[in-house]
Structures are given as C-alpha cells and as structure tokens.
Amino acid sequence: MSAESTVDGLSKELSSYLDTGRINQVRRAYYYAEQAHEGQKRRSGEPYVTHPLAVAFILADLKLDHQSLMAAMLHDVIEDTGIPKDALAEQFGDSVADLVDGVSKLTQIEFRSRAEAQAENFQKMTLAMARDIRVILVKLADRLHNMRTLGPLPFAKRQRIATETLDIYAPIANRLGMHSVCTELEDLGFASLYPMRSRYISQAVAKLRGSHQEIIHEIRSRLQEKLVERGLPGRILGREKHLNSIYNKMKFKQKSFHEIMDVYAFRIITDTEDDCYRILGAVHSLYKPLPGRFKDYIAMPKANGYQSLHTTLFGMHVNIEIQIRTEEMEHIANNGIAAHWMYKNDQSTIASVNQKRVDRWVQGLMEMRERADDSLEFIEHVKVDLFPDEIYVFTPKGKIMELPSGATPIDFAYAIHTDIGNACVACRINRNLGSLSQPLQSGQTVEVITAPGARPNPAWLSFVVTGKARSSIRHVLKNQKQAESLELGRTLLKKSLNGFGQKLSKVSDAQIAAVVQHNQVSSLDDLLSEIGLGNRMAYLIARQLVSGGGSEEQPLEAGLEKTSGEDQRTPVTIRGTEGLLVKFASCCKPIPGDPVVGLMDSGHGMIIHSDTCSRLPEDDEARTRLTHLKWAKDITDEFSVELRVEMERQRGVIAEIASAVAMADGNIERINVEEQNARFGVVSLVVHVNGRRHLARVMRRVKNIRAVTHIHRVRH
Incomplete structure (x- = not known):
C-alpha cells in the first residue's frame, strides 16, 4: 500500500x-x-x-x-x-x-x-x-x-x-x-x-477463554433477556482482562491466575444516566450482588473524569463483574481528555467537567513545581498524584472532594486551599472532633478548624499523602526555619558583640562586607542564618567584626577562653516557644526556673539543657560554645518533666497519683509502673507543668499520698 x-x-x-x-x-x-x-x-x-x-x-x-x-x-x-x-x-x-x-x-x-x-x-x-x-x-x-x-x-x-x-x-x-x-x-x-x-499469561488467557465460552454466552444471553423483558436499551460487551493488570494483581495482590480469571466481566452501554440505574436494578434482580462491591462513579466521578456504575454479582457459581455506563461515558472512559474535542461543539457537560479536572490537576502540578526546592523533590510529589486510588469526602456545605486513599484531614485542608492547610489546628469528622493524622474514609464530612497565626507542624510530613500538602508544608517550614535562624543568629551575634563593648548598628558597612567575604557567604543575612543554625560561632564572627574585617592573618581560635566570662554578663532571654531552632533536650527536660544553657548543634540551631546536665561537654574549649540563657517572666506554655515515685503497693494507688497530679493542674503525658515486688513499686510519670513552682506544687500533692514513700525529678 x-x-x-x-x-x-x-x-x-x-x-x-x-x-x-x-x-x-x-x-x-x-x-x-x-x-x-x-x-x-x-x-x-x-x-x-x-x-x-x-x-x-x-x-x-x-x-x-x-x-x-x-x-x-x-x-x-x-x-x-x-x-x-x-x-x-x-x-x-x-x-x-x-x-x-x-x-x-x-x-x-x-x-x-x-x-x-x-x-x-x-x-x-x-x-x-x-x-x-x-x-x-x-x-x-x-x-x-x-x-x-x-x-x-x-x-x-x-x-x-x-x-x-x-x-x-x-x-x-x-x-x-x-x-x-x-x-x-x-x-x-x-x-x-x-x-x-x-x-x-496470554497463552493461559486464550486457553481459559476457550474452555469458558459456554458460561460467557449463557450469562450474556440471560442479561440480554432481562433488559428486553424490562424494555431497557443497552448493548452488552464482554471485557477482556489486560495482561499487565493480570500480572500486577498476581504480583501485588498475591492472587493466583485462576482466582483473577474466575471473574467474568461485562460492560452494558445504554442511552441515559437514568437507564444506568434502572439496568442496575435489573441485573441485581437476576443475580445476587456481593455486599461492599458496588461503586457509584456516576454520582462521584474518579479524579480523571471516569464515570460508571460498578457492581459484582454472584451467579452460575462464578463472580460476574458488571460496569454500566452511557455511550458518552464510554467514550470518555476510553479517551479521557481527548474526548473533549469530540464534544466541543455540543458543549457536553461531562467533557467540560472532565476538562476542568485536568486543568485543575495541571494547575496543581504547576503550583508544586514553584514550591519544590529541586526537581527530585518535585517528581516525588508528582508520582504520588499519578497513582491515585481515590476516596470521596464532603465539605460541611456538601461539596465533594476527591483525595488519594490514605489521605488525612491535613491533606483535605490543603486540597481546599494552601492557607487553610497552613492554619489548620484541628478537625471535625462527621461533626465529632477527630485526629489530624487519621486516614479519611469515603463518605465522611470533614470540617477544618483553623486559627490565626497557626503554622504547619513538621510531624505532619510523616503522615500526609498528597503531593500538594507535602510540598506546601516543606515550603512553609523552610521559610520558617530561615526566618528563625536569622533571628536567633542576630540575637547571638549582638550578645557576643556586647561582650566586646560593641553594637551591630555601629559596625561599618565596609567591615561587615569584609567579614561576609572572608566567610565566603553572599550577605550578612546568610552569615546570621549560619550562626543561628549552629554552623558558625557567634563569638568568632563578633571578633572578626570588632577587629576590622576578619583578615586572614588573625588566628580564629585565639581568645576563645574569654567568651565564658562575657557570655555570663549578657544572658539571652528565652520564652520556650521559639520554634524550629530552639529545642529542649530530652535528656534533662529543663523547665522555666531551671538554670539553663544553650548548646549550638550544627545545622539544627540551639538545644537547651539544664546547666547541670551530664550530657554537656566537659572540656573548656567545648564549653565556650555554650550560651548562657535566662527565662522570660511571663511564660504560660507547658513543659515535660519526668518524675519517679516510690510507693507501697495498694489497690487504687495509681488512680490516686493521677488524681493528685490533676488536682495540682498538671497534665499526665505518660505513666508506667516499673520495678515491683509484693510490697513496693516504682512509678515513672511524665507530667506537663509550666515552671518550677508549678512542679513543686505537683510533687507536694503526690508526696501527700499516704502510700508514697519518695518522689524525685529524673534528670538523665
């Protein structure tokens, strides 16, 4: 030809x-x-x-x-x-x-x-x-x-x-x-x-199809008779299973070839949406439907615009899968977005809705592209969205939202709008307060509760499943970390300059430029961020600024021994809510009122320890990296403290301890009973308090219980 x-x-x-x-x-x-x-x-x-x-x-x-x-x-x-x-x-x-x-x-x-x-x-x-x-x-x-x-x-x-x-x-x-x-x-x-x-697989399919021809013919003619009997229009097609999907089911769902192939699949194509539901009733009267296997993708289309009714029936000793849809749905199921051009002239509603979905998806990709730091992070987000298994949930106003299976209320919040996701603090699922990390189920109504000034929690990254949520959270956290490292770096540098009797505002631009160049960063802000992240020492940068621009001849280590004295004169005030770059050490669990010091941790900012903590460095040079801190006066936040309670064993004594902590306005985060013999036991508790005075009140209440012989605060 x-x-x-x-x-x-x-x-x-x-x-x-x-x-x-x-x-x-x-x-x-x-x-x-x-x-x-x-x-x-x-x-x-x-x-x-x-x-x-x-x-x-x-x-x-x-x-x-x-x-x-x-x-x-x-x-x-x-x-x-x-x-x-x-x-x-x-x-x-x-x-x-x-x-x-x-x-x-x-x-x-x-x-x-x-x-x-x-x-x-x-x-x-x-x-x-x-x-x-x-x-x-x-x-x-x-x-x-x-x-x-x-x-x-x-x-x-x-x-x-x-x-x-x-x-x-x-x-x-x-x-x-x-x-x-x-x-x-x-x-x-x-x-x-x-x-x-x-x-x-293709040979096995051909062989099996040959031997099952009679059953297929029998089911098809029964279905056809039923439609004629009810006067319903519809053509019935047999559906072939595709080789790749058979292979994937065998591999990932651990099913045998015969388990997969013992299902007979048919598609009934009819004229109107109304007929689809009528045909559904007809086939259900012919064979028993299997519970839990009916899906209505007409009322709730899939994310890619697919619409159809799916039902699985049991008859003739085999499972029969049936899809029911209109001609237009059939065309869109096969050709998707390409069907848009076929229906362009008659402005079909399905095709235009389908077009909107695709536009929304592509728009979402573009947003993610702008947020992602690099192309690898971008493809990681996108791969999630290319393989969706959808669930459908409702907003309080009844709008349907489609999400990948496993999606959480945080994913839902970001799907509505990035700002709502960023400000989300709690949620209601079917009108009851729910956990932000629990996977949603189809059909639930989800309401997001936001608070002004709220920010995403880094822990969210461990359970969100949509690319949009993940990239938005990372984007905010990255900016937050940048802002916080800049702020902390500025505070630490000012404090070190104070020790030299100098102010940052008094240092000349030429000196700053020389120090910036010497440290091979592009701006003072970058240098301050590096200090805040713990990658550079504030004292050394301060000394370079004071001594005229950090010339190469000056040994950077000289004069370290002076810092401790200067640090003590100007402690930094902390509130305990500084965010991502000020963390409390889990070893000694400091609380307001404890004498504390900050230890810079490379790349992670400042870790706050009790000044008697055994994990603090011993040698003089390392101790110069410590920052002396004082607590702000008006702290209302809660902090964790570990207590060890020794007691005589009596019925109900654990409940008494819990009640005593509650009476003192404490909050128990964790409680467990350790060593025990017939007469004595030891209880370890982690309690939330807002300072040393509050802790003393809690300990006094617990000490007053008759069975308690000893209580002390644990510092590792």
Whole structure:
C-alpha cells in the first residue's frame, strides 16, 4: 500500500467529523512532512513519513482537532530535518508551530535511569502540558506508535523505552482518563520488559477463554433477556482482562491466575444516566450482588473524569463483574481528555467537567513545581498524584472532594486551599472532633478548624499523602526555619558583640562586607542564618567584626577562653516557644526556673539543657560554645518533666497519683509502673507543668499520698 493511499485513508477517516477545508490542511501538513523527511528511513526500513502518518491515525481515532493532527504529521520535522519553527509558523500558523515545538522538546527528553535527569525532564513535560494539553496527547500517540514498532531496536534501548513508558507515559494517560491508550501502553511495555511472562499469561488467557465460552454466552444471553423483558436499551460487551493488570494483581495482590480469571466481566452501554440505574436494578434482580462491591462513579466521578456504575454479582457459581455506563461515558472512559474535542461543539457537560479536572490537576502540578526546592523533590510529589486510588469526602456545605486513599484531614485542608492547610489546628469528622493524622474514609464530612497565626507542624510530613500538602508544608517550614535562624543568629551575634563593648548598628558597612567575604557567604543575612543554625560561632564572627574585617592573618581560635566570662554578663532571654531552632533536650527536660544553657548543634540551631546536665561537654574549649540563657517572666506554655515515685503497693494507688497530679493542674503525658515486688513499686510519670513552682506544687500533692514513700525529678 503506497503512502498516498494511506493519506487518502486518513482523509476518509477524518471526513466523519472534520470539514473538507480542515482535512485539506491536514493533507498539506502530510505532504510537507513527506518532503522534509525525503530519503529518511525508520529502523524497519520503511520511509520515515509512515511514522507521523501512523501517529495521526491514532489521534484521528480519538477524534482530535485538525491542529493536533497537523502537529502529529510535523512533530519530527524541527528535530530531524533542521527546518526552523518560524518556517512552520509561516506555513501552518502559530498554534501548530507551537504544538510541534512543544512535542519536539518533549522528544528530546530522555527519561534516563538517573533520577535527577528524569526529574528535570518531568518538569519540562508538566510545563508543556500547562501551556497546551494537546502537546502531551500528540506525544502519547507518538509513544504508542513507537511502542507498537519497538521490534527492530537493540535490546537495551527497548528496555529503556519500555521502562519509561510504564513509569511515566502510561500513568499520565491514566491521569488524563485515556484508558484505551493507557492499557495498550501498559501491555506493550509489559510484553517488551517481560516477553516470557507476557507470552505465558496470554497463552493461559486464550486457553481459559476457550474452555469458558459456554458460561460467557449463557450469562450474556440471560442479561440480554432481562433488559428486553424490562424494555431497557443497552448493548452488552464482554471485557477482556489486560495482561499487565493480570500480572500486577498476581504480583501485588498475591492472587493466583485462576482466582483473577474466575471473574467474568461485562460492560452494558445504554442511552441515559437514568437507564444506568434502572439496568442496575435489573441485573441485581437476576443475580445476587456481593455486599461492599458496588461503586457509584456516576454520582462521584474518579479524579480523571471516569464515570460508571460498578457492581459484582454472584451467579452460575462464578463472580460476574458488571460496569454500566452511557455511550458518552464510554467514550470518555476510553479517551479521557481527548474526548473533549469530540464534544466541543455540543458543549457536553461531562467533557467540560472532565476538562476542568485536568486543568485543575495541571494547575496543581504547576503550583508544586514553584514550591519544590529541586526537581527530585518535585517528581516525588508528582508520582504520588499519578497513582491515585481515590476516596470521596464532603465539605460541611456538601461539596465533594476527591483525595488519594490514605489521605488525612491535613491533606483535605490543603486540597481546599494552601492557607487553610497552613492554619489548620484541628478537625471535625462527621461533626465529632477527630485526629489530624487519621486516614479519611469515603463518605465522611470533614470540617477544618483553623486559627490565626497557626503554622504547619513538621510531624505532619510523616503522615500526609498528597503531593500538594507535602510540598506546601516543606515550603512553609523552610521559610520558617530561615526566618528563625536569622533571628536567633542576630540575637547571638549582638550578645557576643556586647561582650566586646560593641553594637551591630555601629559596625561599618565596609567591615561587615569584609567579614561576609572572608566567610565566603553572599550577605550578612546568610552569615546570621549560619550562626543561628549552629554552623558558625557567634563569638568568632563578633571578633572578626570588632577587629576590622576578619583578615586572614588573625588566628580564629585565639581568645576563645574569654567568651565564658562575657557570655555570663549578657544572658539571652528565652520564652520556650521559639520554634524550629530552639529545642529542649530530652535528656534533662529543663523547665522555666531551671538554670539553663544553650548548646549550638550544627545545622539544627540551639538545644537547651539544664546547666547541670551530664550530657554537656566537659572540656573548656567545648564549653565556650555554650550560651548562657535566662527565662522570660511571663511564660504560660507547658513543659515535660519526668518524675519517679516510690510507693507501697495498694489497690487504687495509681488512680490516686493521677488524681493528685490533676488536682495540682498538671497534665499526665505518660505513666508506667516499673520495678515491683509484693510490697513496693516504682512509678515513672511524665507530667506537663509550666515552671518550677508549678512542679513543686505537683510533687507536694503526690508526696501527700499516704502510700508514697519518695518522689524525685529524673534528670538523665
């Protein structure tokens, strides 16, 4: 068959939905490509132009617009023939030239196994998608034809392309709702990566199908009779299980081949949404439905726009899976976002809702890209969102929110708006107070409680599951850490300068610039942040500032012994709520009123210890790194203290201790009974108090219990 007749074949295909003028534009693009690729051959020996033509056929199947088809014809022209983008714009207009340029840039992307390169390239892909989603549709069709014709390529290249297809392109096709493209990409990728396994499974499927023909025929005719009896329109299709999904179920769900294949799957396509629910009633009257296996994706569509009713029935001694949907839902289930162009003229509601979903998803990707520190962090967030298993929850006003399974109220808060996530302090689930870390279930109503000035908690990162929540929390924490390290660094430097009888405001700009340069940082703020993070010593920087710019000749270690005296004269005031960079040591658990010192910990800021803590360094040089601190007067926060209570064993004595702590306004965080013999026991408690006086009150109350023989505060 000559190339000419195939372009005629394409024109014929296009005449079902495009007018003659547009078909002629597509033909013109074909002839242009044919000339441009003159003399070039594919690996198989065919003329190169057969590839763009095949890509256009795939897009024609999806009923894509003429500009996408023209871009498909021309997608390798810039790359392979040296014809510039401007020349294409002149010939075919800016839209087509932009599409071709976008696809060319994606073609240059090689998702190498090196994670960084892969991540970098994934960012480029999301940018291209954000500009015009058709770029990715042409790219997916290009990839699909390449996968169909992988045969002649060398083994290593086939493996790389197949891996990239399964990792990146199939999930994107799925996310865009393009089920038919996604499953074909998965099956071709699977066959290329695991030829033996693929062959084995396909032979087993063919054999099994042959022996089960009678049962399939019997179920289908019963379903057909039921529809006729009730006067319901509907065509019944058998559904084949795809090789890749069979393999994944065997691998990840630990199911045997026969367990998976003992399910008979049918799809019933009908006219209206109303008919879908009527047909559901009809099939449920024919066979018993399995409890818990009914899903209504019509009322609550999946994130990629998929709609259908799913039910599993038990009949003829086998399980029967049935999907019920309308013709339009069927088209959108197979072609996803690509269906948007088919329905563009009649403004179908499903297609426009689907388009909005995709826009929202791409918009979300762009937001994450802006927040992510580097491309690896970005791809980590995105991979989560490419493999969603959705749950559906409601806002208090009844709006449906779709989230990946395992999502928590924090994920929900960020899905509503970043500011709501950042200010979230508590939540109500079905009107009752719930935990922020508990995974949500479909159908719950979730209400987020916010507080002005609240900030994300670093612990949230250990349980959130959506990319948006993770990237937003990291973004805020990073900025918070920066601001806090700057503040703490400034305080420590001012204190050290005080010891030299100098003020930061009095140091000249020239001196500051010299010290900044000497320490190889870009600004004074960076230097202050480094001090706050514990990476540089405030005293040394202060000495450089005082002595005229930190010249290289000055030994940096000289004069360390002076610091302790100076530090004691100007202690730093702490409130106990300084945030990420001031932490309390878990060894000695200091509380307001205790004499305390701060120990700078490289990269983590200041750790506050009791000044008698055994973990503090002994040698003089290390002790110069300690910062003398004093407590602010008006602290109302709670601090943890560990107490050890020795007592005679009596019934109810633990309850008495708990009650005594509560009477003194203390709060028990943890209580456990340690050594015991028949007469005596030891109880270890961690109690929240807001200072030494409060602690004394709690200890007095506990000491007054008759069974208690001794109580003391534990300092490791």
